[in-house]
Amino acid sequence: MDFLPLPSTQLPPSTYAEVRRASSSQTLSSSSAFNGRISRLPTELPLEVQSQLKLFLDTLPDPDAIAQQVRATLISQAGPIKPNSLPKPKPRDKPRLPLPPRVGEKLNVVSDRQEYDVNTQVFVAEGNVVINYKKSELKADRVQLNTKTQEVVAEGNVFFTRGDQKIRGTKLTYNYSNVKGDLLNASGAVDLGTLQSSEVSRSPSELATNSITISPIGSGNSSEGQVRRIGFIAERLIIDGDTWTAENLRVTNDPFSPPELELTTSKATLTPISPTQNRLDLESPRIVFDQGFSLPLPVNSITLDRFQRFAPALVGFDRRDRDGIFYQQSFDVITQSNLNFQLSPQLLLQRAFSSQNGFSGVDIIGVVATLNGAFDDGSSLSARASFAGLDFSKIDSLLRFNASYQMPVFGNHTLLSQYAFRDRVFNGSLGFQDVNNILGTTLFSPNYVLGDSQISFSYQASAQLVGAVRDDIQPSTIGSLIRVQGAAVLSRAFPLLRGEPLAAEKETGLRFSPKPIVPRLDAFLTAQGVNSFYSNGANQAVLYGTVGLAAEVGHFAKDFLDYTGLTLSYTQAFASGKSPFLFDRVADTRSLTAGIVQQIYGPLRLGIQQSWSLDSGNLFDSVYSLEYARRTYSVVVRYNPNQGLGEFLIRISDFNWTRPPSNVTNVQNGIEQRN
Secondary structure (H helix, E strand, O other), rough: OOOOOOOOOOOOOOOOOOEEOOOOOOOOOOOOOOOOEOOOOOOOHHHHHHHHHHHHHHHOOOOOOOOOOOOOOOOOOOOOOOOOOOOOOOOOOOOOOOOOOOOOOEEEEEEEEEEOOOOOOOEEEEEEEEEEEEEEEEEEEEEEOOOOOOOEEEEEEEEEEEEEEEEEEEEEEEEOOOEEEEEEEEEEEEEEEOOOOOOOOOOOOOOOOOOOOOOOOOOOOOOOHHHHHHHEEEEEEEEEEEEEEEEEEEEOOOOOOOOOEEEEEEEEEEEEOOEEEEEEEEOOOOOEEOOOEEEEEEOOOOEEOOEEEEEEEEEEEEEEHOEEEEEEEOOOEEEEOOOOEEEEEEEOOOHHOOOOOOOOOOEEEEEEEEEEEEEEOOEEEEEEEEOOOOOOOHHHHHHHEEEEEEEOOOOOEEEEEEEEEEEEOOOHHHHHEEEEEEEEEEEEEOOOOOOOOEEEEEEEEEEEEEEEOOOOOOOOOOEEEEEEEEEEEEEEEEEEOOOOOOOOOOOOOOOOOOOOOOOOEEEEEEEEEEEEEEEOOOOEEEEEEEEEEEEEEOOOOOOOEEEEEEEEEEEEEEEOOOEEEEOOOOOEEEEEEEEEEEEEEEEEEEEEEEEEEEOOOOEEEEEEEEEOOOEEEEEEHEEEEEEEEEEEEEEOOOOOOEEOOOOOEEEEEOEEOOO
């Protein structure tokens, strides 16, 4: 499959339609038919023809945006017109006076021959036809326009472009009065736009010194900050207004042919929901890997928009809440331009096998409900409820819930209001802690760069009502306190070595990675201060210093040992005072984190990341991952024995699918990371 567009012919701005003269011995459909001179003829293109051509180009469906409806009558020139072929005015017709041309709205018609028959009201352009109007361009070997029926037939190497959207085929039949038609042997590329995430890190630093999940360097979300594009091929593309139906459709996110990943379906319907959303309905869809192995897709409807959603299917592991392995499948319930609600039922497999009731009973069914909203004023809403069972008599021990609303303030700051119920917090050597309730507001600054120093600076301030286990009173019990917290961070990265990426080609830089990897060696330093005050008079002040190295070796293009990702960091904490809670108490004053992601053979990579407390010598966190990585997809198995979490998932590049959060809030340098 090759959905890359053909090169576009750039025409000079002109109020004329050009015609290429061909000798009588030349064939009109031949590409060599206009090797002679190109002339502009003084005869005007009939006003009826040029107005209908503009109407036709304006009404062709736009897969990216609603076409502009401004249409103006422009002066044009055409090729050889039959004598006396201009339409004769009817007795009641008002005289039509041409308007002066507007910049950017000129109509250009270029072909080897053009004819208009006033009796049949049929206009024909033959031989290397190119029609330009505003941001639209139509190319074909032959174009026929019937101004009476308002039907256009374009045949032979049909290529339509509007902005960044490009579609081609062998024959286009289109009635622009009722906006219906079809395109045979259609192929093209559609931009899906960029993703917008409503999540905000609670840390004032983007640099996580002891990340608890391995994300192989260079293999992050390829769509982050970039326009996502998918290509398609269909035997027939049926157009009905803004709704497109494709027969025997193949869709891929691979720009190369043959594609290593395809979604195939006998019939698919793409329906615009809003200017930023499309819904793709599928019949018996399958995902085909490397032109061979295929799997049925467990959903028949996919919403493509700016929101990230859980992947349609996931196998996960949660020892603490779900007693082990579970299977999750996700469904969209509400899909609006500014709001998305998704339900993800779970079958708790390990609990079912160990239960006396087997696969019966409400305790083997879990549900995750997610709500995301993004609004025109820049604010966003995020809420998530997780039920580790449906026995509502035990709801207090099964439900975990958090909701947040963020909005821009002071121009470039962010104000985040959040509530969490039964927040599960992992705090280093202190392990898991439950926070019964937390309600409050946090102000985040943007990331500033201090002059020419390349030092980044950011800060945050928060006020929260916290209900959690307190050990400053005996016996330890759940209590509520107000916590006022401020934090600031300075960080600086030092690029030490930089290599050159391989070319972004199929067998080089993009063989196993969605983007070319740049070999590098970086050092980084951070200093972070956190000061927390509690309504019982307690105070905890901590200064953290971190030094680390991050490296990537190789390009991940050869079969053997062509990629190694390394991270190493040391953190020293200087603390004064002690938090009355365990969940945010300084757990480790000296910690070391090391990680490696190593290519084993071909697309296989093994990752290990571990964190040690140098105070006690204990390993308090570790992650193991095995990844089968390709340019367009990857299959990942990830397991964290310390937290009892794991997952098996398929990542597909450029789709807005993301792995679900683990229901765990991790404390990094005394600050909760509620992402």
